[in-house]
Amino acid sequence: MIDNDGDPGQVRPAAVTVDLVILTVRHDELHVLLVERGKEPHLGRLALPGGHVRENETLDQAALRELEEETGVNGHLLHLEQVHTYGDPGRDPRGRVITVAYLALGPDLPVPVAGSDAQGARWAPVESVLDGQMELAFDHSTILRESLERARSQLEYTTVAAAFCPEPFTVSDLRKVYEVVWGFPLDPSNFRRKVTRAERFLEPTGEFRAPQIGRPAALYRRGEARLLFPPLLRSGDVADAQFTATTLR
Amino acid sequence: MIDNDGDPGQVRPAAVTVDLVILTVRHDELHVLLVERGKEPHLGRLALPGGHVRENETLDQAALRELEEETGVNGHLLHLEQVHTYGDPGRDPRGRVITVAYLALGPDLPVPVAGSDAQGARWAPVESVLDGQMELAFDHSTILRESLERARSQLEYTTVAAAFCPEPFTVSDLRKVYEVVWGFPLDPSNFRRKVTRAERFLEPTGEFRAPQIGRPAALYRRGEARLLFPPLLRSGDVADAQFTATTLR
DNA sequence: TTACTAAAGGTCTCCTTGACTTTAACTAGT
């Protein structure tokens, strides 16, 4: 609200950008799309893809446009949602920049297209970024960490995991997603029971796919449900993380 | 990220504000704090309290400051969290305004202080705003609706409900919060069993409070837990709402 | 055929949940 002001000297307009945390599963590992910065500040550093919000577009449209520019994929095919907004005064040395972070989840996407305006876009294993080895530009490490946690909890209560799987997919494909994103193995039998019982999560195609070896697996498409009931909880692990996440800055 | 630009003509800085959805329970009804606008546009209309983010403060700090200005309450005593950011090009006729919405939950707060810069701040029953009778300024009806839904689901997975209760409080006080926010009654016995079993949700004081009539109730304080495990699910009701919420704009 | 592998389904026990009942502690009215 641009109201009850009184301090016109204290407020100054800011640049508004969107940053994208684009996650995918490749080779049984969670990857994030990063671009190499082609200019100062942080020249040469890796960063999340993103860019300015244009004059006549909504934030969601800006995120969708950037997503398509960076991946070459029609953004409507991926899951895309706003996560959090970052606006610390010091986060960009050039001035006040507010960035709205979006989380995008998709199946094993093509290697980033040339021709995008991103310098050398590439997939990086999320683990290698978060274990402190690689520091991203600006506050992008924080954005990635917090968005990943959002993704992890989204898997508990929603059906977004299916967004990672190219259709049609098997129950094992879906389980792999959960295991890779959460970072620990699940019991195949119990997992199957839960996801197949959940209403409108999976829609059987009637077809089968033979793996390299072993019994052929039934194929499914994404159902209409967006919320998962009952949810697929991570149980005890939650209790550990809860003191690290919830403080204001 | 203020990067990969190329279109300096297409980007223009925007005003950045925070808007607050301050909820409280009074007289067994959910209320939201609204202010009457003292200038155009939407002069005289009711709106969410909020204001500009200043030069050297974070978004969280701005929200905290506005919260204290509007309620006169030390914001650190309330639950405050960022919810969503709204930035449609047309949402403010004066130009591009990006607003970061914050959700604040607190116990029955004092009637809004005079001396704040808000013209006639007041508590309004949430229901009366959302049933379409009263249209708020700008897109504030949308912000309120979406923030309320966030609050409702927060009650399922976190311990924020206790933020509505002035300490010390009884299990019935807490149940009332759930009933008022969710909008339907809960079984007192089963509710008690769940919240008292959840680890570190409630911390008994050992004291009791006698109601007007009936058996005295044990008193509790908020425990340290921020996440609620196991969660307190709304069950079936979730399935209904799920198709209305999750689309990009 | 046999060995191996992954998918799919079943078993069993424990725990949570929801619906409901019972007991406890207090107040107000007669």
Place this chain on the structure above:
DNA sequence: ACTAGTTAAAGTCAAGGAGACCTTTAGTAA
């Protein structure tokens, strides 16, 4: 002082979900 009324708190019970584990099925490779 007894009874009715009211809220808190605890208990009961059947149904269902979850975790751990086993069995069967349907394919491939030697």
